[in-house]
Amino acid sequence: MTEKYIYSYNEGDGKNKHLLGGKGANLCEMTQIGLNVPPGFVITTATCLIYLDDPNRALPEGLMEGVKKHMQAVEKASGKNFGDPDNPLLVSVRSGSAMSMPGMMDTILNLGLNAQTLQGLIKQTGDERFSYDSYRRFIQLFGKVALDIADEHFDKQFETVKKRVGATADVDLSATELKEISELFLQVVRDKTGKPFPSNVYEQLEIAIKAVFNSWGGKRAVDYRREFNITPDMANGTAVNVVAMVFGNMGNDCATGVGFTRNPGTGENEMYGEYLVNAQGEDVVAGTRTPKPVQEMEKEMPELYKQLVDLRNKLEGHYHEVQDYEYTIEKGLLYCLQTRNGKMNAAAMVRTSVEMVNEGLISKDQALLRVNPEQLEQLLHPRLDPNHNAEPLAQGLSASPGAAYGKCVFDADRAEVLGRAGEKVILVREETKPEDIHGFFASQGILTSRGGKTSHAAVVARSMGKACVAGAEGIAVDTRARQARIGDQVLHEGDIITIDGSSGNVYLGELPTIEPEFSEELKTLLGWADEVAQLKVMANADTPEEALRAVEYGAMGIGLCRTERMFNDVERLPIVVDMILANTPEARQTALDKLLPIQRGDFKDVFKTMSPRPVTVRLLDPPLHEFLPTEMQLTEEIENLRQLRGTLKGVANVLNTLRVSQPNPNDLPTPLPVPFDEMGEERVNEIIAKKERMLRKVRELYEVNPMLGHRGVRLGITYPEIYTMQIRAILEAAAECVKEGIDVHPEIMVPQVTTSQELKCVKKTVDATQQQVEAAYGIKLKFEFGTMIEVVRACMRATQLAKVAEFFSFGTNDLSQATFSFSREDAENKFLPLYNETGILQDNPFEVLDVKGVGQLMNMTVEWGRKSRHGLKVGICGEQGGHPSSIRFCHHIGLDYVSCSAPRVPIARLAAALAKLQEDKYSVD
């Protein structure tokens, strides 16, 4: 069987990214839709796998013959010949897998140059300087990629010559100097490999193809795939593209550039990109020269600008997606070298989504599917408070929006170490390279002193949603000394700085930030999401202020209002403590009578704010000892008070002695300290007695496992007065709203339920209170009564519980703890990190819903609950309720709503829509 290893761009299937890689497929597609693409061909990813599987690492038989055949076609199309000393064809050899892995694999340019073809190139172009420049570039790149010689060996030679002749930029070097550099580079290769630089062009090509294949298995690429969870079914092997070189560095009618079809930072529908005149592409990407914004091309090269605008329109018209493209202008002719879907930050994704729908390019569903819900979190990142008044330390380009602060670190390894230790860090580099990628993951933000908005640092930071300021040229980074100099200011490692990726400013210290606001586009998009989604999105909110915030984020109600949060207020806590210390039901009632109007007021405010949306109020959940100080605190306080009493008594004794020994008051020190009389001692004794009472109660309430202790409905049943007060407060608040004509939908939710008997017990109080309140206010109340499902037994008894409860709400925080028998507080400190690291558990189950265990329980619960109550309303109010993959699962098992913290609401709304749109593709295990 002879497999087809090679496809010409004229024949390859533009949709088959698996076989041809993203870049190769795109080049095929671009060629076939009539864009001006340099002639070339692609060697398949399957070939790569065959090669990598071969123990001898030999290319498949016949491959190089095929390459030669295709090279002949390229020769024909370009009118040049590979290795021809008179009219040489040069090619680039590029990697390209099914998934974009920017910068992770290798590329070689200008391949085909040797001592002979170099002369041909000079003849061909009449430009000796350009030719030697290409030659030295090729030798270095080939040396690095294919022969494994570190850049620094070449850079050293290059800088020596540059310094000697006083050149500040590469373009200042003359042909002679570049020739000298080329020869020095050839010598570097000889020195480092012990062999001369390969001069046979097909030998060069073969080595290059192998080098690109090898880079698929290189550390950088493997790390990247692991970090981004790229599995073999998503991308397996890299293709190799062999493309005729076009030159952006043949003079001032040449240029090279990169662009996005829309602004990837803001999403604005405008020409966006940068270019460099008389340069090769790598100069733009690597950030070694700071390029010009594409807008300047309109003046500088108006004809070419028109070609560029045309290219951009063709790309979006074909792909219906924002494109990230590369081009080169050789002697006035624009070649498109590459295009791919543009990586954008969340704001840009949202804006382009909405605008592309409005332009008729895509449908609303497509618009929603473009945006990754987690990405929206970027939009919810803090920004700098505009009133901060701080003077910037330095200024760079706004390469990725958002504000971030942290300790300066000057290399990626260090960033990783500190980041893992829990420090917030800002990675500060002259420029970043793909090998810095682990430092990005560990940092809050990135600051570079060189490179533009499409530099490596900018592209990667944007894709990660991390703040980035690029090309802050005022900063001189000294990696070895672990410091940076800005004027005469020195930043040491560990100094805290703030970067504002939206303005490009850099500040010393930590600056105040403000919450982001919603853009109109985001509102539009989320509106579409709400139309599509089946799941409703509620917020967890405990106070009127939080309720307001929830509404702003688009919450459709409150799914969890924790009443105990209302207890934890400076003015209220003492009443709660009195309630707990009460030794009789009567004393407890007295304290509860004081709490009733307070809770009623809170509920009324929350109900009003949310009207007409539903508000689910959870009755008291935490164990009572949570409202008291700890045993340690109290013991210490009592000890201190006793010492104080002793000291005060001592002072009083001294004073008495003085009084006795100095009967003349004038001899006493002035002012005389207030004596510690019996009144004072009595007061201290009283305080000590109260603290001692608290200490006794704390000891009485002590629990071995508070997570599994006397809390929730267990409290409600042992101290029925507490729940009675809360139920009354809820129903009276609702009644007052009804009286005022406000449409309210309260729901009473019972926590920690294990058996329907508990629910029935609370329901009795609810029924009785309802009758009383309705009679007192002369109105009818509409509300629902339901239960948390956070105890495993409640899952098992769902059919019984649903006979009493009108709704279920999964408390997946507690349910996950009970299902795993992991105490979250203990697990996250003791063994969970190791479990995640060694892959015993994929995720932290307290962040991402464990669908295989906890989810399995939930699934059964929903089914069983709806057996006895058709259409039972079921939601989730655990932390995982705001996590997209968890939301997808919740949709899958037919929940009615998710409830999460207010800032996660927008993410959840989008995720809910996507869960619906992608439901056919979902499966567990």
Added chain:
Amino acid sequence: MTEKYIYSYNEGDGKNKHLLGGKGANLCEMTQIGLNVPPGFVITTATCLIYLDDPNRALPEGLMEGVKKHMQAVEKASGKNFGDPDNPLLVSVRSGSAMSMPGMMDTILNLGLNAQTLQGLIKQTGDERFSYDSYRRFIQLFGKVALDIADEHFDKQFETVKKRVGATADVDLSATELKEISELFLQVVRDKTGKPFPSNVYEQLEIAIKAVFNSWGGKRAVDYRREFNITPDMANGTAVNVVAMVFGNMGNDCATGVGFTRNPGTGENEMYGEYLVNAQGEDVVAGTRTPKPVQEMEKEMPELYKQLVDLRNKLEGHYHEVQDYEYTIEKGLLYCLQTRNGKMNAAAMVRTSVEMVNEGLISKDQALLRVNPEQLEQLLHPRLDPNHNAEPLAQGLSASPGAAYGKCVFDADRAEVLGRAGEKVILVREETKPEDIHGFFASQGILTSRGGKTSHAAVVARSMGKACVAGAEGIAVDTRARQARIGDQVLHEGDIITIDGSSGNVYLGELPTIEPEFSEELKTLLGWADEVAQLKVMANADTPEEALRAVEYGAMGIGLCRTERMFNDVERLPIVVDMILANTPEARQTALDKLLPIQRGDFKDVFKTMSPRPVTVRLLDPPLHEFLPTEMQLTEEIENLRQLRGTLKGVANVLNTLRVSQPNPNDLPTPLPVPFDEMGEERVNEIIAKKERMLRKVRELYEVNPMLGHRGVRLGITYPEIYTMQIRAILEAAAECVKEGIDVHPEIMVPQVTTSQELKCVKKTVDATQQQVEAAYGIKLKFEFGTMIEVVRACMRATQLAKVAEFFSFGTNDLSQATFSFSREDAENKFLPLYNETGILQDNPFEVLDVKGVGQLMNMTVEWGRKSRHGLKVGICGEQGGHPSSIRFCHHIGLDYVSCSAPRVPIARLAAALAKLQEDKYSVD
């Protein structure tokens, strides 16, 4: 529709206990099999319900007409007429429901007497004394039962007359005196009811029938049914038996008695019972006169004794069950008044079961079904050490075997209060009555000063398996003064006594007891059980000693051997502490190297003891801090050591001062205290340093919820050295046994598993160690590798786990805690008692398996586990594994074995057999 309310004994269906009550059905059956039963009829339980449902409490229309018709039949059969002043018929009116509720409902005797018929009775019998005696009995009983007049009003009159004439026993009273008493009694009725005693005999009968019906709903009966879980489907309403009176008190050729067809205390196949000459039945049951053993009748009334033996033989021959029967001899003719299945203690149940099989009366299955497994616990109760040498304080009858000690209390209410407070109490009464029933539940044992082996106290105590000494006449109980007098010894409430229900002895203080031994009959019965049962019964045993005990109790292997128990030994704990304090894996290994041979030795001993039975060893489970002192302990110890150091230094200073001021050593005190030199201080400092290290480790290991913390396999994965050592110890112990030719079947069990990844991780170590051990010993090992199922997630992942585990063992202690989210330690102190009291939970789920919640999980787990491993072995090793109803459930869901504490093994073996025999009748919810 006219329902049939009444059945004559000649026609009623002897099997229909639901309709006719146990007693009525039996009387029908006895009549129809030709026993001499007084003529009579039974009014159905259905009639009772109609009556109780009637808001006016009127008897159904036509009932009394039916009664009259049947009375005419009785008149015919007896040759006497109801209400006839010349030849009066007297009847008894007796309750009787489908379930035996001894003494809980009312009975009236001698009904039909009035001023006229009394004269007829005198004429009839020519015995004035007997007639007045019957009359006064009837008035009192009718007054109490039907007219609600307390006994004491009658008793007062009775005692006054008795005292006046100097009579010590009732039989000492003359006709005149009894006549006087009758008249006084009639006056009592007039005084208390404001009306004369009803003289119309049918009016009497109607009132009596209603009174018996009413007693079904009385407090005593309702309490009894609740306590013994008698539900309406088991017994609903009481029947009323109207039976012609026969008289045991018509002279010395009359008698009354009760008997068991075999000895209910020992099970011995012998005549058993008591009788009283010239007495009515109530005299025997109420214990007001102490009756004679039936053996004396053989001499006293040889002809009647033969009739009695004949009766007994007919009863067992017919019922194939030990019978508890009542009889009366009237003028030399034996009437059988009642028979029912005899309540016996466990020893008697076991012995009669085995002997009845041997006699061909019942089958082996029937023998097993007769015995309630929980009852066997009686046989496992401690007995008095025969070498105790204590002198008995008093002696009574051995009414219910077993020894018990506790604080004396003299009334049932007080017993209940103290019993609930957790005190061990002995209820001491003159005699007990049905209203004392709550005191029985609360007491360890019962002691009465009056009544025999068939007195209320004796019957009830035996049915409860509580020790009872009855009729200890030397004790004078003074309930009001809360004391009892024995000679000149006074027992006050709260004094501790020991009673021996097997010998009838009563002792002051707490006496030493010994463990019971297995009777041959029990061994036989349990052997039959093992043949029938599907479930195997294993024991939880941790040491070689416990293993030996398990074998004695008939365990078929060890289902749970907790290795950490081996750590908790005075010599071993310091090594374990060193292991925990180790700061490096090497230091930890050093300690583990010391533990290895110790554990190996333990395992070898256990394996040998159990050979060839399987032994399941659980790897380390508890969190490490359990092996260290508490923070509080350590803080205190360190503080004490510091103070000690200060004191010792102070002493040293004083000594030094002495030395300096008294240069002449002879002036120093002798002997001179050892000075606290630097060596001593250094030693104290070292100890303090070590304690401080422990304290730091304790704080480091602190967990908020240790039940859900760093334990089980989580420890095994974070400190792999520990499990590696244990696995090696198990496999080397097995290898040594194999070398010695001993057949061993070890099983390695991993605790706290939540995911199959954990199991795989441990399995790797097992595989590697197996290879090493097999190579080192030159043998092949046979063992199994399995997992505890005690984490809910493990249930959910059963299919995956069963791919790695060769067996499952449910750890229902932890699984129940996780399923309920109840921490056992906290729940049992804080809210579980209230939950059980108010019926929110039926049982304590840590004692009785919660089949609806935890059981549901288990059921799914078994099914899912066997999906991936056909025939997967599954067992249970939680505490509930020894509880009969839990065992029944385990059989139902197809477990292979239960494992429980050794003393529960016999109970579990029988329960396992019953689970099989009764499997068709089982259902959950």
